[in-house]
Structure formats: C-alpha cells, structure tokens
Amino acid sequence: MAKVKFISDFDDGENKKTKTEKKESVFNLFLRLSAGAKIFVLSAFSLLLLAILTFAFISYSDTFKNPDNARPLSEEQLLEFNSTLDTLYPSQRKSILKELPYSVTKANLDVWAGAAILIDASNGCVLFEKNADEIIPPASIAKLFVMYIVFKDAAEGKISLDDVVPLPERSWAINMPKDASLMFLGQGQVVTLRELLKGLAVASGNDAAIAVADYISGSTKAFVQRMNEECAALGLTHTHFVEPSGYDEHNLTTARELAAFCCEYIKRFPQSVEEFHSAPSIKYPMEKNLPSWLKSKGDSTAIYQRNTNPLLGVMEGCDGIKTGFIYESRYNLALTAKRNGVRYISVTMMGTGVGSKQGNAGRVHDGTEMMEWAFQSFADFDPKAELPEYYAIPALGSKNTNGKFVKLVPAWKNAVTVPHISGSTALDDAKSVKAVVNMPRFIYGGVKMGETYGQIQYKLGDTVLETVPLVADRTYEKAGIFGRMIGALVSWRF
Incomplete structure (x- = not known):
C-alpha cells in the first residue's frame, strides 16, 4: 500500500508541474509574440470581456422591462x-357623499318637498339638493337602520335570517298605537327573521321593528343604543334615534345623512333591494305562521298589503327603498332606481299634501322629477x-x-x-x-x-x-x- 501511495503522490506532483509548465509556456508564447500580435490578442480579449459584460448588463437591465x-x-x-x-x-x-369633481350649472328642478337630495349611488356625488341639512324626523325610514343592523350581524355569522323569532307581548299588533303601520304580529305566531324583514320593508310594520329589536339586542333600549352607535360609525352626526320604528318625532336626521346612509346600505347589502325592498306586496300571517289553536283557519286570516312605495312598479328601474310618514315630518321617501347599470338615490322629506292620496302624489311627482332628470343628464364611467x-x-x-x-x-x-x-x-x-x-x-x-x-x-x-x-x-x-x-x-x- 505504501508503494501505491508513493506513486500517487509522484503523479500529482508531475501533473502540477506539467500545468505550471503549460501556463509558463502560454505566457512565454505571448511574450515571444510581436508587438502587433500582442495588441491583437489583448484587443480580442478585451472585446470578449466587453461582450460578456454587455450581455450580463443587458440581461440584468431586461429584468426591469418585465412587469411580471x-x-x-x-x-x-x-x-x-x-x-x-x-x-x-x-x-x-x-366620505360617503361628495361634490362633483367638475363645475355644472345648478339644476332648476320643480321639487315640492321641503327638503330633498339626489345622489349618484356609485360614488356618492351630489347632483341636486334643497335644504338637505334641515333636521327632520325620518319617520318609518328609520326601519332601514333596523334592517342594516340585521344584515350586518347576519354577515358576521351572529344570527341567521332563518332564525325563528320569539314575539314579545308588546310587539303584538293589538298592543301597537291605533295609527301605526303593522305587519299584524300576534300571540303564538311562528315567524322567521326573514319574514320580519319583509314586514319592515313592504308593510313598514312597527310591530316587526319591536320584535327585531328585542331579538337582536334583548331590549328596545339596547337596540336603539346600537342604532346610534352605527350612525356614529358612519359619520352621521345629525342622526339620532330614541326608538326603532320611526313613530316618535324625537328621532332626527337630515335628507343628506339619509341619502348617505342609503348609499352605504345598498352598497354593503344589495340583497336588501333584491329580496325585500322590491317586493310588491306581503300576505301575513299565513297558515304556517299561525299558533296551533288557529291552524284550522289556514291562510284565510292573511292580510294582503301592497308595498308602501308608490313608484315601485310604476317608474322604470325603481326597486326601492322606503317611505315614512308622521305629522311632524309629513311625507318622506327614500327612493332608488337603476337603469343600464346606473343607480341613483333620492331622498325627499316634508312632502306636501293632506292625506295619503295627496302625499303619495307629491312623492311620485318629486321622485319622478329628480330621477328622470338624473338619467337624462348623467351616466357612469367605471x-x-x-x-x-x-x-x-x-x-x-x-x-x-x-x-x-x-x-x-x-x-x-x-x-x-x-x-x-x-x-x-x-x-x-x-x-x-x-x-x-x-x-x-x-x-x-x-x-x-x-x-x-x-x-x-x-x-x-x-x-x-x-x-x-x-x-x-x-x-x-x-x-x-x-x-x-x-x-x-x-x-x-x-
């Protein structure tokens, strides 16, 4: 084994010597070249090195040309x-609402209501306004805030729209004020949260508002506090509630803040329009809702009510959203319509008229005046x-x-x-x-x-x-x- 190792060491030494001699011979060969040949070799080497560096630079700089x-x-x-x-x-x-980013001539619209505003729902741009910051009770438009909270909690998984809601005694229709809008809830009825929402949106049921408030927060007082907290979170500084149905004149808001809320509401929960606010009517209570002792009556006790929105099914593209009336604020309407992918929202408050027939006539006139003008005068680029x-x-x-x-x-x-x-x-x-x-x-x-x-x-x-x-x-x-x-x-x- 020692002999083999000796031969291996000897060979390595010979190899190193040979490589060194080759390097020296190449160097000596270069030294023996003529001056012109030396210049040629150095130039060629420099060009080769330059080509390599250029290729590397181009490859590196090309990485700045690929947006991927x-x-x-x-x-x-x-x-x-x-x-x-x-x-x-x-x-x-x-900001939910904002001014148009360019100058336009102020529209001269024939709006009868004491306060009004019209906005582009896609961006919140204000297209028209009249006394939009006057503080006025929202009346039953307050129920939109109730629905907003329900949709928000459902989206967070806290509740389901298919939950069966217990009906506290004070939510029964027989315990409501005589002039209150009603869904006609009653003792022992079986009703889901989804059905209560339809009662809010279509029939404007004050009884439904009480039932929902108790179910969500345990009491009306706690729910009203939640309503005011949500308003604060949305930056609605002039909107304040004392009860959830809108019946009380101490609930306060402005046309501008109602429009801002409606814009956010529809943007966050478009299903509210698709499933509830565009529904033309409601029949309640059906047989499935009745307590056991009334089941034999079937659907015969159901009360048919049309949607309170007078422009639903009349104005092209109208699919919501909510009316309101109390004597202190007269005839209010939060209206929305969508055509060719463009949606506008208007709010009118302190509407004119004596009695519901005249009041609805004013709502139809003002809503038509603003909406038709909006669709003729503007469109959206996305x-x-x-x-x-x-x-x-x-x-x-x-x-x-x-x-x-x-x-x-x-x-x-x-x-x-x-x-x-x-x-x-x-x-x-x-x-x-x-x-x-x-x-x-x-x-x-x-x-x-x-x-x-x-x-x-x-x-x-x-x-x-x-x-x-x-x-x-x-x-x-x-x-x-x-x-x-x-x-x-x-x-x-x-």
Missing part, C-alpha cells in the same frame, strides 16, 4: 398602504372595468427592490359621473370618456409610499372630468453610489 417581476404587497403592507391613502385623500376615499389595477414602473437607483418594480396605483377608483354634453344620450357620453395616463418611464433614486408619481385624467372630448393621482404602493430607500450608477446606466435603455 412586480411583486405583490404583503397583507400587512397592503393595510399600511390603504391607511396611508385614507389619510391623504379622506374626502375621495372615506375605471375598474376599463383600466388595469396598477401600472408597474421600474425602480432604478433604489436598494432592496425585490422585484425591481414599484406599482403606481390610482389614489381612488370611484366611478366617474359623466354629464350629458355631446352624445345623443348620457350613456353615449359615458362610453366616449377617455382615460389619459401620464406617468414616468421609471423612478430613480428611491420611492416613497403614497407619493404622487403620475396621474390619470378622465376626459370627455376636451373637458377634464376628473384627475386622479397615481401613487406609489411601497417605499424603497435610495441606493448607494454604486447602485445609483448602475441605475443610471440601466435608465439609458428606457
């Missing part, structure tokens, strides 16, 4: 980004349907860039209310809106989250409807001098 390298934000980063935008643009992102969610921009001269890109995101993505200017209809004008995007080819030397680096202009012909900033969705620190030099070199390729 833009990495998504983490959940924590996304929360921080949205919080930053909410702070920078509170009126566009957090940026989310037409434009990309973000624009990936190379972040050059920055460090720790991960995916090498920053995303420029519109600061808000609300629909744009488009005025009827030149097309044959408002919808034609909405289809003619162009989005003009202005942004840099790259951002150099660091990026700051929320900083504006471009903009989108929504234009109808030469008219600028709205300008939305394009903001960075993340922060990158400025690179060191070497990183900035590389970034400057890469910028030549853009």
Whole structure:
C-alpha cells in the first residue's frame, strides 16, 4: 500500500508541474509574440470581456422591462398602504357623499318637498339638493337602520335570517298605537327573521321593528343604543334615534345623512333591494305562521298589503327603498332606481299634501322629477372595468427592490359621473370618456409610499372630468453610489 501511495503522490506532483509548465509556456508564447500580435490578442480579449459584460448588463437591465417581476404587497403592507391613502385623500376615499369633481350649472328642478337630495349611488356625488341639512324626523325610514343592523350581524355569522323569532307581548299588533303601520304580529305566531324583514320593508310594520329589536339586542333600549352607535360609525352626526320604528318625532336626521346612509346600505347589502325592498306586496300571517289553536283557519286570516312605495312598479328601474310618514315630518321617501347599470338615490322629506292620496302624489311627482332628470343628464364611467389595477414602473437607483418594480396605483377608483354634453344620450357620453395616463418611464433614486408619481385624467372630448393621482404602493430607500450608477446606466435603455 505504501508503494501505491508513493506513486500517487509522484503523479500529482508531475501533473502540477506539467500545468505550471503549460501556463509558463502560454505566457512565454505571448511574450515571444510581436508587438502587433500582442495588441491583437489583448484587443480580442478585451472585446470578449466587453461582450460578456454587455450581455450580463443587458440581461440584468431586461429584468426591469418585465412587469411580471412586480411583486405583490404583503397583507400587512397592503393595510399600511390603504391607511396611508385614507389619510391623504379622506374626502375621495372615506366620505360617503361628495361634490362633483367638475363645475355644472345648478339644476332648476320643480321639487315640492321641503327638503330633498339626489345622489349618484356609485360614488356618492351630489347632483341636486334643497335644504338637505334641515333636521327632520325620518319617520318609518328609520326601519332601514333596523334592517342594516340585521344584515350586518347576519354577515358576521351572529344570527341567521332563518332564525325563528320569539314575539314579545308588546310587539303584538293589538298592543301597537291605533295609527301605526303593522305587519299584524300576534300571540303564538311562528315567524322567521326573514319574514320580519319583509314586514319592515313592504308593510313598514312597527310591530316587526319591536320584535327585531328585542331579538337582536334583548331590549328596545339596547337596540336603539346600537342604532346610534352605527350612525356614529358612519359619520352621521345629525342622526339620532330614541326608538326603532320611526313613530316618535324625537328621532332626527337630515335628507343628506339619509341619502348617505342609503348609499352605504345598498352598497354593503344589495340583497336588501333584491329580496325585500322590491317586493310588491306581503300576505301575513299565513297558515304556517299561525299558533296551533288557529291552524284550522289556514291562510284565510292573511292580510294582503301592497308595498308602501308608490313608484315601485310604476317608474322604470325603481326597486326601492322606503317611505315614512308622521305629522311632524309629513311625507318622506327614500327612493332608488337603476337603469343600464346606473343607480341613483333620492331622498325627499316634508312632502306636501293632506292625506295619503295627496302625499303619495307629491312623492311620485318629486321622485319622478329628480330621477328622470338624473338619467337624462348623467351616466357612469367605471375605471375598474376599463383600466388595469396598477401600472408597474421600474425602480432604478433604489436598494432592496425585490422585484425591481414599484406599482403606481390610482389614489381612488370611484366611478366617474359623466354629464350629458355631446352624445345623443348620457350613456353615449359615458362610453366616449377617455382615460389619459401620464406617468414616468421609471423612478430613480428611491420611492416613497403614497407619493404622487403620475396621474390619470378622465376626459370627455376636451373637458377634464376628473384627475386622479397615481401613487406609489411601497417605499424603497435610495441606493448607494454604486447602485445609483448602475441605475443610471440601466435608465439609458428606457
């Protein structure tokens, strides 16, 4: 074995010697070259090295041309980004109602009600108003707040709309005021929360409001406190409740705040319109609802009631939402209609008329006056349907860039209310809106989250409807001098 090991060591030594001699021979060969040959070899080597470096540089810089390298934000980063935008643009992102982003001639509408407002439901833009901040009792429109709380709790899994609701004695129809709107609840009836909601939406049952309040919060007092807390959370500073049905004149709100609430209500719970507020009528109690001692009567005791909304089934696209009347606020109506994907909401309070016939005539007149004008004068352009969610921009001269890109995101993505200017209809004008995007080819030397680096202009012909900033969705620190030099070199390729 020792002999074998000796031979192996000897061979290794010979191999090393041979390699060294080869290197020396190549070097000696180069030294023996003529001056011209030496220059040629050095030039060729330099060109080869330059080609390798150029290829490496092009390959590296090409990574800044592939937007797929833009990495998504983490959940924590996304929360921080949205919080930053909410702070920078509170009126566009957090306020439910807002002014139109362009100037228009004030509409001269023939509205009979003492207070009124008309809004675009897609973005909360106010199109028309009259005494919209006057404080007035909402009457039975208060029941929308009851339904809002039910839908909210159901969405959070706290309750189910198919729950059977016990009926406290004070919710029975026989114990309600004589002039109260009723669903006609009674002793021993079996009724689900879903049926009570229909009783609220269609028949405006004060008895249903009491039953729901007790079921959700254990008492009317606790439920009213919940109603006021929800109002505060929505920023409704002039809206206050003392009971859930709207019967009491000490419940207070304004047309503006009711419109803001209705906008949020429909946006969060569109099923409220689809299943409840658009229902043309209700029959209650049916046989299934009756106590055991009345089952033999079948459906014969059911009382048929039409939806209290006088424009439902009359106005094209009308699918809600709620009426209200007490003597202190007269005839109120929260109205909504949708045509060709565009929805408007109007609220009228202190409506004119003596008796329900005249009161409903006023509701129909005012609702028609505002809604028809809105559909003729405006339509919506939806940026989310037409434009990309973000624009990936190379972040050059920055460090720790991960995916090498920053995303420029519109600061808000609300629909744009488009005025009827030149097309044959408002919808034609909405289809003619162009989005003009202005942004840099790259951002150099660091990026700051929320900083504006471009903009989108929504234009109808030469008219600028709205300008939305394009903001960075993340922060990158400025690179060191070497990183900035590389970034400057890469910028030549853009």
